[in-house]
């Protein structure tokens with residue numbers, strides 16, 4: 001099974017740039033083309049929040065058009081820039097469309113080796129995230145219902161301190177309880193997040209956790225408590241999680257135009273040195 005993960009697509013209304021600088025729509029189109037050109041096609045696309053920039057219907061309509069060429073089944077969770085109600089109307093190929101107070105789900109297709117749990121970390125009106133008691137109780141139940149199937153958890157706000165101070169200031173409340181909970185469930189194969197706009201890996205409650213790069217701009221790498229809130233235009237990308245039969249193996253795909261591929265060997269079979 002191959003799973004692509006987009007994150008923090010931050011789509012604006014047509015013709016508008018994010019922060020007057022970032023053409024998030026063109027960058028997402030580049031990611032769509034890149035994934036379509038992969039020699040192995042994903043079985044599933046995850047999007048880990050901040051799908052649009054301010055949560056307007058106009059932005060979601062734009063997002064819908066950009067994603068239209070992709071026919072993979074999709075699972076998404078909201079980020080702090082999203083509106084849960086508006087985003088319900090966007091996707092034509094969502095496997096699950098939660099309708100309760102929170103956008104949470106536990107889903108496995110019969111032919112999948114993995115179960116996917118989606119968590120809603122949005123604290124409405126705030127940039128920081130929250131896993132309240134209601135959401136944690138739901139998670140506890142979902143995990144207890146199936147203690148064996150390898151499970152991938154997707155959520156927007158990462159449940160760990162990254163070191164980038166201004167992002168940690170808008171981090172996740174409730175992460176200690178989350179850590180205690182996931183520690184009890186060793187079938188959690190991987191926890192994937194967004195929000196940081198860069199690829200960061202850590203461990204929470206003994207489980208592997210990582211944030212994905214945005215398909216657009218990048219939060220500046222500055223691991224300081226007083227780091228300035230800045231972004232840069234490093235090569236953007238997405239993650240590819242491959243199930244090898246036992247574990248998930250994660251590859252980082254860059255979506256820019258790069259030289260190559262070039263052969264390692266000459267036609268004679270000699271290694272080029």
Ligand SMILES: [Fe+2]
Nearest residue numbers: 008050195197
């Ligand atoms: Fe974001």
Ligand SMILES: [Fe+2]
Nearest residue numbers: 050079080195
């Ligand atoms: Fe975010």
